[in-house]
Amino acid sequence: MDDILPPIRAGLSVDGTLFASPFYGESSFVNYRTDLAEKAGVTIPDEPTWDDIKAAAAAMNDSANGIYGICLRGKAGWGENMAFLTTMANSYGARWFDENWKPQFDSPEWKATLTDYVELLTKYGPPGASNNGYNENLTLSLQGKCAMRMDATVSASSLLDPKQTEFAQNVGFALAPDTGKGKRANWLWAWSLAVPSSSDQQEAAKTFINWATNKDYLALVASKEGWANVPPGTRTSLYANPEYAALPFAKMTIDSINAADPANPSVQAVPYTGVQFVAIPEFAGLGTSVGEIFSAALAGQKTVDEALAEAQTLVTEEMTSAGYIK
Numbered sequence: 001m002d003d004i005l006p007p008i009r010a011g012l013s014v015d016g017t018l019f020a021s022p023f024y025g026e027s028s029f030v031n032y033r034t035d036l037a038e039k040a041g042v043t044i045p046d047e048p049t050w051d052d053i054k055a056a057a058a059a060m061n062d063s064a065n066g067i068y069g070i071c072l073r074g075k076a077g078w079g080e081n082m083a084f085l086t087t088m089a090n091s092y093g094a095r096w097f098d099e100n101w102k103p104q105f106d107s108p109e110w111k112a113t114l115t116d117y118v119e120l121l122t123k124y125g126p127p128g129a130s131n132n133g134y135n136e137n138l139t140l141s142l143q144g145k146c147a148m149r150m151d152a153t154v155s156a157s158s159l160l161d162p163k164q165t166e167f168a169q170n171v172g173f174a175l176a177p178d179t180g181k182g183k184r185a186n187w188l189w190a191w192s193l194a195v196p197s198s199s200d201q202q203e204a205a206k207t208f209i210n211w212a213t214n215k216d217y218l219a220l221v222a223s224k225e226g227w228a229n230v231p232p233g234t235r236t237s238l239y240a241n242p243e244y245a246a247l248p249f250a251k252m253t254i255d256s257i258n259a260a261d262p263a264n265p266s267v268q269a270v271p272y273t274g275v276q277f278v279a280i281p282e283f284a285g286l287g288t289s290v291g292e293i294f295s296a297a298l299a300g301q302k303t304v305d306e307a308l309a310e311a312q313t314l315v316t317e318e319m320t321s322a323g324y325i326k
Helices: 006-011 034-040 050-060 083-093 108-124 132-143 155-158 204-213 215-227 235-242 251-257 281-297 304-321
Strands: 021-028 028-031 148-152 171-175 189-193
Touching: 006 021, 006 251, 021 155, 021 204, 021 251, 028 034, 028 050, 028 155, 028 251, 034 050, 034 171, 050 108, 050 148, 050 155, 083 108, 083 281, 108 281, 108 304, 132 148, 132 155, 155 251, 171 251, 189 204, 204 215, 215 235, 281 304
Parallel strands: none
Antiparallel strands: 021 189, 028 148, 028 171
């Protein structure tokens, strides 16, 4: 258990007790086509700013030939567009709530976030971007149609697999961008296995979980599929392994995971924990509702100002009803 990466372990623990074992962990980063960057004459730094990303998206965009400057999540959902937008907002200095649980969608930081997001995808994104989530954008990247994409670090092995894409030799990686305020737009997540207390097969389940998530399983996958296809982001020993550490995405992944700070996700003080989500029971509903509003703005059905005002009203009403706002 001590081999589990500290940020991942902390996210699955309460008062020091681990309640689930992760089979992979992730943060987010930028992947891009190095051949298109070279052709456009742009350099994407390892630690880019959002201004770097905007400039690169504009330079590499060639929509007439089916190449889109950037692909970002637009599909509505707390784990889809709002996972992305919440981390983007963190890097812009925005936050979901102030210390008194008052929603902050009427802040200039949120306006800057949503304005740049809509502009990036409207100008340089694929058609129907408001319908695209993780899977759709990964498919576009594997087809070579995304000059640049920001999403989950776990997708790196697919992007580098010549069996899945003919562009595997032309993939570069960079950290999630920032605006110079001290926070990058990287998230923290783990897919994990746990045992319900109601189970009458708890010992068998624990035996399976141990097998499926321990470091011996990682070595088994490596022997069958190669180190690039080992489930990432869970164990310290994996990133200490020279064979794995030599992969082009390994350092970016571990640096991104370690940089995520659920206790202090925003530049400003917040009353909640969680990087790309707010760890309260109401968030799944709130995040999905706000995600639908922002997806509609991306689709051109409402302006940025209208979307932010609607989100502010909706979340204020829900948080007041739930008793957070007195």
